[in-house]
Amino acid sequence: MPLQDQRFQLDDTIAALSSAPGPALRAILRISGPNAWSIVRPLLHRDAPQLPQHRAVLETSLTGVANLPPIPAMVLVFLGPRSYTGQDLLELHLPGSPPLVEAVLETLLNRGARLALPGEFTLRAFLSGKMDLTRAEALLAVLHARHPDSLSEVLQQLAGNLAQPLAEVKERLLHLLAEIEAGLDFPEEDLSFAVREALIHQCREAHDEIAQVLKQLQHRGLMQEGFRVVLTGRPNAGKSSLFNALLGRDAAIVSPQPGTTRDYLVASYRLDDVVMELVDTAGSEPVWPTMLPDQAHAETGPTRLATPFPELSAVITAQAQAFRQQQLRQADLVLYCLPVTEPITSEDRESLAQLPKDRTILVRTKCDLLPTSSANASASHLSESGQQEPHEAAGWTVVWTSAIRRQGLAELEEIILERARQHSRSEPLMVSLGRCQHHLARAQEALAHAETLLLHQEPPELVAVELRNALDELGAVLGEVYTEDLLDRIFSRFCIGK
Incomplete structure (x- = not known):
């Protein structure tokens, strides 16, 4: 079977x-x-x-x-x-x-x-009526939540702040439909002006209440953690220049001096219809023993240093590396910057070994410094400069760029956008929001059609059809109208045992 x-x-x-x-x-x-x-x-x-x-x-x-x-x-x-x-x-x-x-x-x-x-x-909890579909989707999103803000949002949905107002709208529409269908038993009596006005008012009320729910869903989607793109690599690898080039403005300080970026910078970054976060981090540097936090106090109090009087630069470097690691753990996509003018180092090899290939793009930076440059830089340019494409690049997505000449940026942005859209399609809460918004918008359309029919004094049978359409759409949100294929797509994303 x-x-x-x-x-x-x-x-x-x-x-x-x-x-x-x-x-x-x-x-x-x-x-x-x-x-x-x-x-x-x-x-x-x-x-x-x-x-x-x-x-x-x-x-x-x-x-x-x-x-x-x-x-x-x-x-x-x-x-x-x-x-x-x-x-x-x-x-x-x-x-x-x-x-x-x-x-x-x-x-x-x-x-x-x-x-x-x-x-x-x-x-089985859903099929036995123990929870509606919005709560089931919220439970899935709770299991997948990565940040406190998104967890708070889905916990509210799990508590019923989406299902309850929709259930109330549904009850009022059922009462409205019952009134209209009761009148159909007496076809010789048309709807009076007062009755039509009351029906129009109730349709508008239901339409406005659904609009309020849609507004909440839109806010929830904006509050949901966005796609996070993190730039990393050695000091002076061109990360901040690429950061500025992608944003189209000077958001990060750029200097030939290595180690200019000591903190991380976060900026809102929009590609087409997708808004994401772009993060510039400090260059990867080794943290010496004198720079490591005292492990005995790491969980019980403020960070201490192993030496009684460490140099300030050592403290800053240690903190910058801690921030960099934190950002990499939260990244949905990593842009690892490698200058084409410098050989790959053991530190690069070690860093690449720790990054997942499916969520990392190798960005070859500073292509404008090669003897031969073009909009489509390739490995042949490395050969001319005496360099070789590192064997670690095999199997990775590699993009050649020049922030100064904006070469390769369109290709890089195309890849980022596709990864971001793939991510949004797989996020449980975003999938739930998309499904709910689709059906609620269709419910609004049906109510608007019902109001138009009432205004033009069309037969009540046609009004009843639109009200049933609106009820079907609300039922689809709450899980009262469903297909096995829909349920399979939702519940198959849970873990076994849940």
């Missing part, structure tokens, strides 16, 4: 590791479905009850798992419908030894459970 079809087999009992994989103090196995209790019950110590109440916490041990001795366990029992999935749901809390956890999971599967697909537990 195809995996997509398996996902909708609610009669299956599913099991999976719900906690993070790997060694830990405790691991959690989750099992849900009509046979969850009957599968787990024979493994429990004989003192366990035959059937607990709706909820129970059992301090027990598991027996009959491979050839292992009894395994201490805490079993949390949530009988349906009072559970996360709406079905009988059990959580087995075990010592977090990977071989032990794998043995228990294999036992559950051998006893009739099926390994859960990604997001299948949350899909």
